Amino acid sequence: MITTDSSLDFIKEKDLLIPVTTQRGTPMYSSTQTYKSMYQQIHCNNFFNRRIKNMATDLEKANTKIDDYVDNLSTNIEKLVNKEKTFVEATKRISTNIRKNAENMTTGISRIKQAANFNELERYTEVLERLVGALDALSIIESKGKLDKVIAAIK
Numbered sequence: 300m301i302t303t304d305s306s307l308d309f310i311k312e313k314d315l316l317i318p319v320t321t322q323r324g325t326p327m328y329s330s331t332q333t334y335k336s337m338y339q340q341i342h343c344n345n346f347f348n349r350r351i352k353n354m355a356t357d358l359e360k361a362n363t364k365i366d367d368y369v370d371n372l373s374t375n376i377e378k379l380v381n382k383e384k385t386f387v388e389a390t391k392r393i394s395t396n397i398r399k400n401a402e403n404m405t406t407g408i409s410r411i412k413q414a415a416n417f418n419e420l421e422r423y424t425e426v427l428e429r430l431v432g433a434l435d436a437l438s439i440i441e442s443k444g445k446l447d448k449v450i451a452a453i454k
Contacts (some may be wrong), residue, residue, distance in 0.1 A: 316336055322356035440446045 316332055319329045319332075320327045339378050437446065440449060
């Protein structure tokens with residue numbers, strides 16, 4: 300039987316296997332020779348030691364990546380928490396300002412209501428309207444040149 304297993308790289312590195320033939324550019328090895336080489340490697344614990352060493356470096360790389368991801372996630376969570384605190388503080392400040400302004404407006408409106416006597420205000424408005432009418436009439440009389448005669452007659 301002939302095998303092409305790529306997991307036999309460690310045996311190929313030490314030139315323990317010699318290709319028997321080549322098919323489409325892929326070297327083919329004798330199964331018997333392959334099994335003997337594997338048995339020797341396993342018997343000397345080379346196979347398992349090499350696998351353990353590779354696994355240890357892979358685990359270290361994976362742990363390093365996981366630690367980097369955890370640090371990155373922690374940093375982003377801290378940023379989100381800080382943004383949330385800033386948002387809550389701004390919201391409280393805006394809410395307080397709105398409440399204060401509403402109270403100030405209510406106080407101002409009540410002061411206006413207390414200060415303004417609407418009956419007197421209506422009477423003042425009527426007097427002012429009559430005054431405007433009188434001034435209009437005087438300006439017409441003055442434009443005709445008869446204002447001096449009216450003033451002389453009043454005196």
